Amino acid sequence: xxxxxxxxxxxxxxxxxxxxxxxxxxxxxxxxxxxxxxxxxxxxxxxxxxxxxxxxxxxxxxxxxxxxxxxxxxxxxxxxxxxxxxxxxxxxxxxxxxxxxxxxxxxxxxxxxxxxxxxxxxxxxxxxxxxxxxxxxxxxxxxxxxxxxxxxxxxxxxxxxxxxxxxxxxxxxxxxxxxxxxxxxxxxxxxxxxxxxxxxxxxxxxxxxxxxxxxxxxxxxxxxxxxxxxxxxxxxxxxxxxxxxxxxxxxxxxxxxxxxxxxxxxxxxxxxxxxxxxxxxxxxxxxxxxxxxxxxxxxxxxxxxxxxxxxxxxxxxxxxxxxxxxxxxxxxxxxxxxxxxxxxxxxxxxxxxxxxxxxxxxxxxxxxxxxxxxxxxxxxxxxxxxxxxxxxxxxxxxxxxxxxxxxxxxxxxxxxxxxxxxxxxxxxxxxxxxxxxxxxxxxxxxxxxxxxxxxxxxxxxxxxxxxxxxxxxxxxxxxxxxxxxxxxxxxxxxxxxxxxxxxxxxxxxxxxxxxxxxxxxxxxxxxxxxxxxxxxxxxxxxxxxxxxxxxxxxxxxxxxxxxxxxxxxxxxxxxxxxxxxxxxxxxxxxxxxxxxxxxxxxxxxxxxxxxx
Numbered sequence: 001x002x003x004x005x006x007x008x009x010x011x012x013x014x015x016x017x018x019x020x021x022x023x024x025x026x027x028x029x030x031x032x033x034x035x036x037x038x039x040x041x042x043x044x045x046x047x048x049x050x051x052x053x054x055x056x057x058x059x060x061x062x063x064x065x066x067x068x069x070x071x072x073x074x075x076x077x078x079x080x081x082x083x084x085x086x087x088x089x090x091x092x093x094x095x096x097x098x099x100x101x102x103x104x105x106x107x108x109x110x111x112x113x114x115x116x117x118x119x120x121x122x123x124x125x126x127x128x129x130x131x132x133x134x135x136x137x138x139x140x141x142x143x144x145x146x147x148x149x150x151x152x153x154x155x156x157x158x159x160x161x162x163x164x165x166x167x168x169x170x171x172x173x174x175x176x177x178x179x180x181x182x183x184x185x186x187x188x189x190x191x192x193x194x195x196x197x198x199x200x201x202x203x204x205x206x207x208x209x210x211x212x213x214x215x216x217x218x219x220x221x222x223x224x225x226x227x228x229x230x231x232x233x234x235x236x237x238x239x240x241x242x243x244x245x246x247x248x249x250x251x252x253x254x255x256x257x258x259x260x261x262x263x264x265x266x267x268x269x270x271x272x273x274x275x276x277x278x279x280x281x282x283x284x285x286x287x288x289x290x291x292x293x294x295x296x297x298x299x300x301x302x303x304x305x306x307x308x309x310x311x312x313x314x315x316x317x318x319x320x321x322x323x324x325x326x327x328x329x330x331x332x333x334x335x336x337x338x339x340x341x342x343x344x345x346x347x348x349x350x351x352x353x354x355x356x357x358x359x360x361x362x363x364x365x366x367x368x369x370x371x372x373x374x375x376x377x378x379x380x381x382x383x384x385x386x387x388x389x390x391x392x393x394x395x396x397x398x399x400x401x402x403x404x405x406x407x408x409x410x411x412x413x414x415x416x417x418x419x420x421x422x423x424x425x426x427x428x429x430x431x432x433x434x435x436x437x438x439x440x441x442x443x444x445x446x447x448x449x450x451x452x453x454x455x456x457x458x459x460x461x462x463x464x465x466x467x468x469x470x471x472x473x474x475x476x477x478x479x480x481x482x483x484x485x486x487x488x489x490x491x492x493x494x495x496x497x498x499x500x501x502x503x504x505x506x507x508x509x510x511x512x513x514x515x516x517x518x519x520x521x522x523x524x525x526x527x528x529x530x531x532x533x534x535x536x537x538x539x540x541x542x543x544x545x546x547x548x549x550x551x552x553x554x555x556x557x558x559x560x561x562x563x564x565x566x567x568x569x570x571x572x573x574x575x576x577x578x579x580x581x582x583x584x585x586x587x588x589x590x591x592x593x594x595x596x597x598x599x600x601x602x603x604x605x606x607x608x609x610x611x612x
């Protein structure tokens with residue numbers, strides 16, 4: 001078997017084993033050659049920018065010519081003749097051109113987004129140039145294909161949309177561009193570069209540029225819509241590295257998120273979906289009369305959730321420990337108490353807990369509070385919101401973000417309901433003990449052991465009940481399903497009552513699960529300062545590594561002023577985006593991955609690309 005070196009006829013002194021990037025570059029060049037020699041349409045744009053009939057048949061290259069051409073390309077790739085990052089930096093710095101010029105928006109010419117170009121000229125006929133329409137198209141170069149001396153095709157990407165620019169020397173010559181300038185542009189153009197229009201003006205001696213390639217919309221004989229350039233662009237932001245065609249390794253993608261979003265359309269579309277979901281929810285609440293507010297992230301006590309908080313210090317209060325909020329709940333209820341009857345907040349929360357595929361210590365929630373509402377009101381509120389959101393995910397969002405898998409969630413309302421205690425008792429064929437008794441934790445522990453259910457790390461009663469729900473109830477919740485009437489100890493901030501069916505104290509609470517994952521929690525909020533104190537004190541008996549809840553005297557004092565009957569609602573934005581984006585990794589829906597990825601971003605992303 002011959003070595004690659006021998007097959008490519010590369011001298012031993014010059015040969016270096018091809019890297020993955022080299023193979024990708026070779027593939028890109030080979031594909032361009034294949035396109036050039038593929039069967040043609042009836043018409044083409046010639047080097048003068050005119051539509052001309054194509055030849056009926058293209059003369060086949062001889063075997064020797066084809067072999068020479070293949071080896072010249074392969075040899076260039078194998079010896080890395082393409083510009084290295086260092087050589088390109090040197091070439092740019094010594095070119096005499098002004099790099100990174102200032103931007104100026106041109107008034108006579110309209111800038112248009114690639115996505116809008118396709119919409120506006122959807123009806124443009126084949127083999128037609130819209131000469132009366134003058135547009136500027138901008139984006140990042142992803143492909144350059146030269147066809148002969150006077151014709152080049154450039155692909156631009158912009159927010160996931162790909163647009164093609166046809167640069168014809170004859171048509172561009174009308175703007176005063178010489179042949180040498182035309183060839184020089186495409187000699188130095190590289191994948192990843194961003195180009196702009198050159199403007200005939202200077203600002204205090206500095207070049208001004210405007211975004212993109214200027215030209216006329218044109219649809220070729222195959223029906224592809226392009227922009228037929230009328231002038232050469234100006235390099236405004238060069239890519240100093242080899243721009244990858246493929247980025248698949250998960251660690252490399254997270255360490256170089258800026259590249260991941262350029263190369264992998266699904267990664268970009270997932271973040272765009274996140275933005276659309278948050279915007280939809282915000283507009284939905286505002287349309288229903290809710291006021292958006294911001295509440296503190298730093299406080300002396302986290303409060304609002306049974307979770308371990310992050311602790312830090314402030315220079316202003318060196319003797320105090322300050323905590324990052326675990327939930328905004330208590331702050332928002334103070335606002336309701338103050339007279340803002342309908343409020344919501346979308347923002348970050350922090351819980352000092354472990355990392356896994358679906359949990360991150362920093363996450364985003366949406367919490368909503370409405371005075372004079374009960375649990376049934378909040379359930380109806382949720383079902384209407386999610387029905388509209390799921391329908392939008394299947395319709396408008398799916399049309400705009402086509403790289404994402406289709407949404408198949410059944411949004412028929414009312415959603416199914418599972419009553420916490422009766423459903424588990426039926427599944428286990430056992431009755432719960434009195435969950436208010438001092439021995440309840442021991443007896444529930446024995447129930448788990450009897451059914452060989454894996455035990456949680458903490459054997460406190462709330463953790464044991466959570467484990468039973470995860471084992472018996474959550475797997476049933478693939479389609480939208482409510483789990484209702486949790487035991488009181490699981491919901492210390494909600495109102496509770498004695499169930500006439502089970503004679504247990506249960507919470508006025510409902511959890512919405514979809515795809516086996518919790519998406520929404522909603523409650524009737526406890527507004528009695530006496531009952532709330534009792535529940536706070538009860539929670540201190542369940543303290544463990546995660547439950548650090550204390551009696552919040554400040555909140556109890558606020559309740560003494562009279563909180564109206566209030567419905568509360570919370571939704572994890574990250575989980576919701578995961579659900580509608582069809583991914584099971586929280587990394588995919590966070591701009592820069594989970595905490596482990598963010599902390600490790602200090603490592604050189606360049607090294608991680610080179611190592612692959």
